[in-house]
Amino acid sequence: MTNTIQPTVVLAGGGHAHALFLKRLQKKQTPPAHFILVSASRYTPYSGMLPGVISGQYTAEQSHIDLELLAHESKCTFLKATVSGVDTKANELIFLNGDRLQYDILSINTGSTQARVIDAKDSITIKPIRPFLSWLVQPLPEHIKQNESFILAIMGAGAAGVEVAMALHQRFKHLHSLEIHIVTAQGILKGYPPKVQKMAKEEIERKPIKIHTHFRVTGVKDKTLISDQNDHLPYDSLILATSAAPARWPSESSLATSPDGFIQVNLMLQSVSHDNVFACGDVAEFTHSRQAKSGVYAVRQAPTLFQNICNMLEKKTLKPYRPQSQFLSLLSCADGRAIASKGCFSTRGRLIWLWKDWIDQRFMAQFPVPATDSMEFNGSD
Template sequence: MAKKRTIVLAGGGHTHALLLKKIQQSPLHNTHIVLLSTTRYTPYSGMLPGVISGHYTAEQAHIDLQQLAWDSGCDFIEGSVRQANPDTQTITTNTSETISYDILSINTGSTQSRLVEADHCLRIKPVHQFFHWLYREFPERLNTYSTPFELVVVGAGAAGIEVAIALKHRYKNKGVNVHIASGGSILPGYPASIQRSVLNELDKKNILIHRNFRATSVEAQHLISGSGEQLHYDQLILATPASPDLWPSESQLTTDVHGFIVVNDCLQSLSHPNVFAVGDVATRASKELPKCGVMAVRQAPTLYANLRNSLSGAPLIPFRPQQHFLALLSCADGRAIASRGSFRAKGRLVWYWKDWIDKKFMHQFPLPEPGSFDYL
């Protein structure tokens, strides 16, 4: 009998979650599959603004990866990649455990670049740290303020916009002023009509936009721009563009100038054909794709097919991204904004549509039991 081959899934992102669901339905025979994830519970990005605004519980917006792995006949290890050596086909975890593989798939996501190590400066990733601040630290701090609390979100992409709107909704009438510091236009890459619609929403909600404020440093709870402007904050939240972990660029894997793993159209590393990378951690050599949850979800069927084909020696298939994908932005008040190609929509029906899509996605997976999070 042929020796079992080991597939290591590094990271518990959206692509790997859907991959495990597919493996549960159609197992990859004669394989030993290991999922390595920094946390047992992985957040679904589409519902996180709804958790902040109070529309969902944290449990509703997280997948129980350990249970999902077990249901799929796979092992689960809680930990992170500290080092990868694709030449020896091993990865080393943060606990110094060495794991050997025949095939490695990487879906470790991204983080936000930190301006500086400053007091009251928080990234929205890792999500569990952000939620600990949201549920525990921030309410305690807010109770000590007699003057308006100045909360500044750095970054005006979809994540920054939705987080700012959700925070404003959660703390309306509680003395919290929400600002967005943007280095350029809001929602870069979105149609101008959507940008105008969102600006109108921000204005209605009294969320202050500081455009052309390219933050470069922090000094005594003041955000400093490249031109020397200052913006006072009591809490700084970074929702800046995706930034990779350091370990990919420190391995022998081919990475781009930013440190993202470069893959071909089949989601395969350019330098090591038995390594695949998907989601935010990867960048495609032929054409860069948006780093968003929709793209990661769409990559799952192609990744499954190419893992199966790698095992059998069959040709790999290319990932064919949609030319236009659906973008849904929550207004945190029972309305949402939709955009796809030339299609635009806004209102309560769009929120119900978004809510249905998100709940349908999460219905595929095991969710955490109530009381699973220590910050609640």
């Protein structure tokens, strides 16, 4: 440990697990330590409500946690900075501006972004969410307003791609010349039960949104997606909802990472290469199994992370995280309906949307949110 009176615990990134960690700091006694939350931005999004922000069901403020206020309420120092590396020899976090911050224990919960599988410079990824929301409220091109055809292509048909497509349809349904197309190398909602895939397909086709299955994009030229079968799809705007990808800095640091670049952890959520480094949520990957990149896991990991950091401060044995084999998935259809699934159970309808809305609002009610109209993303076209 460093020579300070109290050990320093640095929480890098304000993801779901760290937000819940801070709530625990308010409620539970911890061993003496100085807690510092580092986040690239003051506000962090709750992704469960993002489709609702796109469709206009929620404001941006309702779906974001005010991390600075939360840290203040948790007696934790808040530092607005972007992490760009870890010097594990010196036990220092490195920031984009070159500054460094020393830690005794480091926890990383910086999430993921979307894989840029093609070189389409004019495309936008859904994550990080703030640039996506800024893109969304840009003025629409004149020719859509004049009822000339406009194609919005979404690459990727996992939960994010499917929910965002339906939410965009809801937002722009008054623009009759706007066509929304989903492009996927396989089918939709890979990994979900066939019944859920069928329900989602029906909901998408009701909108109507066009789905191009088995369209494996291998290239892009002149605003046209080209498949391995040489099919072509011209587009005016392209959104990447491709699979989760890590930032580059973890693999460029000396932390052990998976071949994809996610931080490898054991069941204690501890880096397999550095005992005093923890990682959780999308940025982490277990060495023994691969979990879906889903906010549910980041939420479930928070109690174990909190317990293990306290245990490490007290030099006690760490406890393993016990992953759930199944979890509840609630997909918004953006029209006041939603699809629920858990294991082999699935259903859909308006009551499911009300249930999802209740769960999401209850989750957010724990946290301080930005003041009304303090974010710039609420405008529509």
